[in-house]
Amino acid sequence: MTLPARRQRVGALAEPGGTAWTRNPLAEFDDLFNRMGRLLESTVGPGATPAEMPWIPQADISETDDAYVIELDLPGARSEDIDVEINDRELAISGEIKEREREGVMRHRTRRTGRFEFRVVLPGDVRAEDVTAALSDGVLSLTVPKAQPAKARHVEIKKGD
Known part of the structure; x- marks a missing residue:
């Protein structure tokens, strides 16, 4: 059985001595x-790290006969730290949950803090002024x-003079 030959890439590192490896296995x-x-x-x-990127809160979206109802889990958020905008059918909710000061050493953390952002395009036209x-x-x-x-509606046709 013949195996395909692997070619060394230009610039790939060879192991010192050149016996076992023809290139660095971690280069890929x-x-x-x-x-x-x-x-x-x-x-x-540039310079953005995953820790600086906003996270997406958990949400439920339901629809009634006359409205869309959106519920977001934002434990620890204050209303003055949340921004809600609606443009046509797109709803954007953003803000920040600030970390509270603690005494002692943090041993375990799973609660989210920092910037968050939730966006959704609603399926139908809405009355933005009544949100x-x-x-x-x-x-x-x-x-x-x-x-x-x-x-x-029915349009009645008038008789001409």
């Missing part, structure tokens, strides 16, 4: 890591009323 991982870093920088800008929001017990609840569709 280094190359992949570098390409992923360039992709991340092109997406979020309501309330923050209670760490849950942000928004009610986005649906736009009333134009109703068909």
Whole structure:
């Protein structure tokens, strides 16, 4: 059985002595890591780390006959640290949950802090001027009323003079 020959890439490192390896087995991982870093920088800008990127809160979206209801889990958030914007059918909720000061040494952490962002495009037209929001017990609840569709009406034809 014949195995395909592997060619050494230009610039790949050979093991000292040149006996067992013709190239560094970790070079492919280094190359992949570098390409992923360039992709991340092109997406979020240079110097941004995953810790600085906003996280997405858990949310439920339901629909009633006359509105869309969105509920986001934001434990520890204050209403003055949350921004809600609606543009056409796109709803954007962003803000920051600030870390509180603690005494002693943190031994375990799973609660999210820092910047968050939630975006959704609602399936139908809405009345942006009538959106309501309330923050209670760490849950942000928004009610986005649906736009009333134009109703068909009968147009009467007048007789000409």
